[in-house]
Amino acid sequence: MSAKSGPVTVIRAFGVFASILDEAVKDRRLIANPARGVKLPRKGKAEHSYLTDDQVWHFAREAGPTKGAIVLVLAYCGLRWGELAALRVSDVDMLRRRIHVRRNAVNVGGKVVVGTPKTHELRTMTFPKFLSEPLAAACAGKARDALVFPNARGDYAKSPGARTWFSHAVARCIAATAEQRTTEVDSIGAAETPEFPRVTPHDLRHTAASLAVSAGANVKAVQKMLGHASAAMTLDTYADLFDTDAEAVADAHDSRVSEGDVVRMWSRAT
Structure with missing residues (x-):
């Protein structure tokens, strides 16, 4: 299926098929579900x-x-x-x-x-x-x-x-x-x-x-x-929207601690 369909389609179809085989295991028509453990195509991150x-x-x-x-x-x-x-x-x-x-x-x-x-x-x-x-x-x-x-x-x-x-x-x-x-x-x-x-x-x-x-x-x-x-x-869905939070934290540190304070601290330490 991966040669003709996208990852989402393959994953959904696989999920239905695997669930059917799970029922077969419950009904003792199969000893184990051969679909479990199969490596599926990776779903790409959609751009919003x-x-x-x-x-x-x-x-x-x-x-x-x-x-x-x-x-x-x-x-x-x-x-x-x-x-x-x-x-x-x-x-x-x-x-x-x-x-x-x-x-x-x-x-x-x-x-x-x-x-x-x-x-x-x-x-x-x-x-x-x-x-x-x-x-x-x-x-x-x-x-x-x-x-x-x-x-x-x-x-x-x-x-x-x-x-x-x-x-x-x-x-x-x-x-x-x-x-x-x-x-x-x-x-x-x-x-x-x-x-x-x-x-x-x-x-x-x-x-x-x-x-x-x-x-x-x-x-x-x-x-x-x-x-x-x-x-x-x-x-996970909107990680890109919160990227600026890291910048805001760094900027907040800069507003509290001046470059001169850091230079003096390192000068005394060395």
């Missing part, structure tokens, strides 16, 4: 696409008022798409600025199945004040058990793919940014505006992690927001 604050708001404007609210919630609260789709009015506490993540609506074989969040851990997050207005508009006039962001039929919304409002808004952002960069090159000789990446809905979850770290959130706060099972998982 992060949007800046300006890019998030540009995207939200291109998406329009209703869909723009979805963009903002995903980018600043870090919900998975299924968690956003399953969000009900009763899950949004406007007075305390809290979102309670209690359910996850996942598309399985074309059918939406509602269950608990991915790690089976319910969580609560505080949303920034600027989300109060778009969230209030999304909840206005709805019953407490109504979905906050339903599809056109009032049912659970499936994750937007190609040729949907999401991809169209991304395409408009990319085109507008490219035009802006061309204008900058013509006027000042260099493009200062960063390119707009071709993001997916899940990339907005990555963006939420990036913006939270930029705002000063530590790894435990990011873990809680994203609903990861452990801080180690958060660090």
Whole structure:
């Protein structure tokens, strides 16, 4: 399979096959599972696409008022798409600025199945004040058990793919940014505006992690927001975002200890 498929596909297929053989061992049809211990291809580290604050708001404007609210919630609260789709009015506490993540609506074989969040851990997050207005508009006039962001039929919304409002808004952002960069090159000789990446809905979850770290959130706060099972998982997924922490520690030492102090200390020691 490795000659034709990527590591993720091979690992998933192997996991299913190995589980079947585990059942055969339990039923005493096999003495041992020959699949266990097989060396699997290494899964490469995926590069994440992060949007800046300006890019998030540009995207939200291109998406329009209703869909723009979805963009903002995903980018600043870090919900998975299924968690956003399953969000009900009763899950949004406007007075305390809290979102309670209690359910996850996942598309399985074309059918939406509602269950608990991915790690089976319910969580609560505080949303920034600027989300109060778009969230209030999304909840206005709805019953407490109504979905906050339903599809056109009032049912659970499936994750937007190609040729949907999401991809169209991304395409408009990319085109507008490219035009802006061309204008900058013509006027000042260099493009200062960063390119707009071709993001997916899940990339907005990555963006939420990036913006939270930029705002000063530590790894435990990011873990809680994203609903990861452990801080180690958060660090493993977003190690690149915390690289600057090491620089911050070194800079903090420099601010406390001057170079002259170090020179004098070593002079006395020698």
